[in-house]
Amino acid sequence: MGAFMRHIRVGLLATVASVALSSPVLAWGQEGHQIIALIAAHDLTPKARAGVARLLGDDVDHEMAVVSTWADEVRPKMRETAPWHYVDIPIGSAGFDASRDCPHDDCVVAQIERDEAIISDPRFPRDAQAEALKFLIHFVGDLHQPLHASDNHDRGGNSVRVVLRGASENLHRVWDTDVVEALGTDPNAVASDLEARITLTQRDAWSKGSTVDWANDSFGVASREIYAKLPATSDTINLADNYAAGESDVVRMQLEKAGVRLGALLNRAFR
Numbered sequence: 117m118g119a120f121m122r123h124i125r126v127g128l129l130a131t132v133a134s135v136a137l138s139s140p141v142l143a144w145g146q147e148g149h150q151i152i153a154l155i156a157a158h159d160l161t162p163k164a165r166a167g168v169a170r171l172l173g174d175d176v177d178h179e180m181a182v183v184s185t186w187a188d189e190v191r192p193k194m195r196e197t198a199p200w201h202y203v204d205i206p207i208g209s210a211g212f213d214a215s216r217d218c219p220h221d222d223c224v225v226a227q228i229e230r231d232e233a234i235i236s237d238p239r240f241p242r243d244a245q246a247e248a249l250k251f252l253i254h255f256v257g258d259l260h261q262p263l264h265a266s267d268n269h270d271r272g273g274n275s276v277r278v279v280l281r282g283a284s285e286n287l288h289r290v291w292d293t294d295v296v297e298a299l300g301t302d303p304n305a306v307a308s309d310l311e312a313r314i315t316l317t318q319r320d321a322w323s324k325g326s327t328v329d330w331a332n333d334s335f336g337v338a339s340r341e342i343y344a345k346l347p348a349t350s351d352t353i354n355l356a357d358n359y360a361a362g363e364s365d366v367v368r369m370q371l372e373k374a375g376v377r378l379g380a381l382l383n384r385a386f387r
Contacts, residue, residue: 143201143202143257143258143261143292144257144260144261144293144296144371145292145296146185147293147296147301147303148292148293148296149185149254150181150184151307151375152184152253152256152257152371152374153180153183153257153378154177154180154304154307155310155311155371155375155379156374156379156382158307159375159379159380159383160383161386161387163387164383164385164387166386167385168386171249172246180253181303184253184257186251186254187201187255188201200255201254201264202265203217203224203331204223204266204267205217205265206266206267206268207338207339211335211336212328212332224264225259225327225328225331227251227255228255228256232384234248235248235386236385252378252381256377256381257374257378259327259334259374260330260334260371260373260374261291261334262291262334262338263288263291263338265334265338266334268343270287272288273288273291273342274287276346278290278353278355279354279355280355280357280360284352290360294360295360295367296371297360298364310375313372314372318376319376322372322373323377323379323380330377334370341363
C-alpha cells in the first residue's frame with residue numbers, strides 16, 4: 117500500500133504561505149454543519165451506516181453531527197489544512213479552473229476527492245479513514261457555503277464590512293451564521309424540516325455530478341444571490357434588517373443540497 121498511500125496523500129502536508137491572508141475563518145458555523153451532517157446521516161444505506169459506525173461510533177447521527185465541526189477545531193494546530201476549506205473561484209469568471217483556483221490540488225475540491233478515495237479503499241488504516249471521514253463531512257458542507265466557492269478580491273467576503281440590525285459584521289460571517297439561524301436554532305428540528313421539503317426529483321438530481329460541478333453550483337449562487345445584490349461601494353454596507361430571513365430559500369436549498377450530496381458520496385464510498 118505504501119506507494120498508493122503516498123500518491124493519494126501527496127500535497128496533504130504542504131504549507132501555504134498565504135493562508136492567513138486568504139482563507140475564510142469558518143463556513144456555516146456549528147449549526148449549519150450539524151444540519152448538513154444530520155440530513156446526510158438519514159440518507160445513508162445500511163452498508164454506508166455500518167461503514168460510518170465502524171469509523172466514528174455506533175450512534176451514527178450523533179457522531180456525524182459532533183464531528184461535523186472537527187476540521188475547524190483542529191485547524192489552528194493543523195495550519196496546512198486551511199486551504200482545504202475553500203476554493204477561490206473569481207466572481208466574473210466562467211467557473212472553476214483547476215490551474216488557477218486549485219494550484220497544487222490545495223483546495224476543498226481536490227481534498228474532498230482525496231478524502232473520498234481514502235475512505236473508499238480498505239487498504240488504508242482505520243485511523244486514516246476515520247480522519248478522512250471527519251474532514252469529508254465538514255468539507256462537503258464548506259463547499260456549499262457560497263462564499264467558500266467564490267472570491268471577489270475580498271477573502272470570500274471577509275473583507276466586506278456590513279451592518280446588520282445595528283451590529284457591525286463582515287459579509288462572510290453573516291452567511292456563516294445569521295442566515296442559518298434565521299431558519300431556527302435547533303439543528304435537529306431544522307434538519308427534519310429541510311428533509312421534509314426535499315422532493316424525490318431534487319434528491320436524484322442533486323446526488324449526481326462531480327465535486328467540480330458542486331463547486332460551480334455554489335459559485336453560481338454566490339454570483340447571483342450574494343454579490344449581484346450588493347451595492348457597488350467600498351464603504352460599509354447597511355443590510356436590511358430582514359436580510360438573513362430574506363435569503364432563507366437560498367440557504368435552505370444549499371443546506372439541503374449539501375446533506376443530500378454528502379449522503380450520496382458516503383453511500384458510494386461504502387458500497
